[in-house]
Amino acid sequence: MKILTRNVGQPNPAHIDSYLVNEGYMALPRVLREMSPEDVIDEIKISRLRGRGGAGFPAGMKWDFASRDRRTPKHIICNADEGEPGTFKDRVIIEYDPHALLEGMAIAGYAVGATRGFIYIRGEYPEGARILERAIRQAEARSFLGRNILNSGFDFVITVHRGAGAYICGEETALIESLEGKRGQSRIRPPFPVNVGYRNLPTVVNNVETLANVAPIILRGGSWYAGIGIAECPGTKLFSISGNVEKPGVYELPMGVPLRELIFEHAGGITGGRNFKAAFPGGASSGCLDASELDVRMDFNSLAAAGTMLGSGAVVVLDETADMVKAACVFTRFFEHESCGKCTPCREGVYWVRQIMENILQGRGSEADLDLLLDICDSIRTTSFCGLGEASVNPIVSTIKKFRDEYLAYIHAGSQERTALGEAS
Amino acid sequence: MSADVTLEDVREELEREPEEVLDLAPVYRIIESHREMKGMLIPILQEVQQVYGYVPEEAANLAADLMGIYRSQVFGVLTFYTQFHLTPRGRHIIRACSGTACHVRGGKTVINRLETVLGIGHGETTEDRFASFEKVACLGACGLAPVIMIDNDAHGQLDPLKTDRIIEALKEMDSMRRAD
Structure with a gap:
């Protein structure tokens, strides 16, 4: 079943005319003419759509929280800062179906009462940013975005913001800080962005893929969507x-x-x-x-x-030829580099984890290092300020648990070498 | 007793090329184009970098002054994000992915080859300003691993030999453009 990639492979897929051929911009007029904001939120709740950025939070609930907050102006932020190593799926939607994303954002804006949207796209996707800007102009020219959309009285303006190279900005509160022109360092949660977000106002932050699901859900109904895949997280x-x-x-x-x-x-x-x-x-x-x-x-x-x-x-x-210790160390170097430096467990802890990992790789480790690693990782996981630190230890902990023999091979080879050289091991 | 200033010093001083004076007019223009300045610091600095190829200190200070924010705030932002550069860079930016997907497909051999061919390491620029080289976390093109980006173009499924050819082609294009 193709929902998100239905337009991939069409000629000129990013153009609005190609999008219109395949039910494009059919959900937005229906929402504006026939549905109240509450109806839209209910439909998303029925679909049981969960956020595709990683946390899996129910999208309908997030919209509901933001819609109940009375302070304005509210904002919809599309998180297109796709920085998780190994991830390149939002890029497909941005490059092949940008209008699906824009339509989803406009519907989200109507549902929560937001008039302004931002797409925060990572700096490594310059082509994606150009495609999105072109798509926004096309949509504005046909009154699917901008002031008084389709004569409904609803305004929704989208701006593309290019990231400047920081993995941490994929974390929603760091992203908001960055959007405000600051260093991308996480904020404490709660309060959550749905109440205290961009410029301390109610803000919905949704992933690209989450938003691209919205228009099809509106067109075919939440219960259709809830029936795809598995019940607890359908689609x-x-x-x-x-x-x-x-x-x-x-x-x-x-x-x-x-x-x-x-x-x-x-x-x-x-x-x-x-x-x-x-x-x-x-x-x-x-x-x-x-x-x-x-x-x-x-x-x-x-x-x-x-x-x-x-x-x-x-x-x-x-x-089978992969070296799990080296692979885990590559991940750790990444997290060390990307730590924003705000909290000590992540900034210092990951640094020490990397040092110990390199010691082991260079044959200077001992078995006690494995316990030490697990101990430091536990501290980082439980005391880090945000998800970056918390998750950074997962590759280390899991490889020690499942591939301990590979760590021991490095440790034993190193100690044998030292014995052979006459050093005390 | 020797003179404080020798004839040699004077001659050197006269022969030294005049220091280039930075034209700051574009900074004024960029700031003016962002009427709603609050929160626009990052886009403004990105545009400044677009003009100069890097963010010169004078330009950053001027931007801070015009925006009415501390220079330290601007410096803090410039040093936080990896895509801002405070020193002049090469005519071409070569970014090599050091992510895991590239690593398991031989990314290290490509990085080593680039460093050898270019004669520079991470974050450095060749003396003739031909290129700057950077190792980056993940380019989001893991399906093409191992992958590098030259300016805005991705080159995938590389090995050391293909890397050589790409750099040779780039050098050729670069010298042709400079001859024009």
């Missing part, structure tokens, strides 16, 4: 699959598709006919799964039950 999901697979790319599949099916049926299996070793199912922030867990279902709840997370649906696959 289709865009999976970005990369690493050692034959056909890396973005696949739209029903929520809850087994990992095995995703890798072996859709992504063509492991490169060069080698064996599967591990996969990170939700990008760098997720704990890894090993070969015994290939039948896990890819949805928020099943992956949480397996001790990891769906996140943005970025599946990084590693084959």
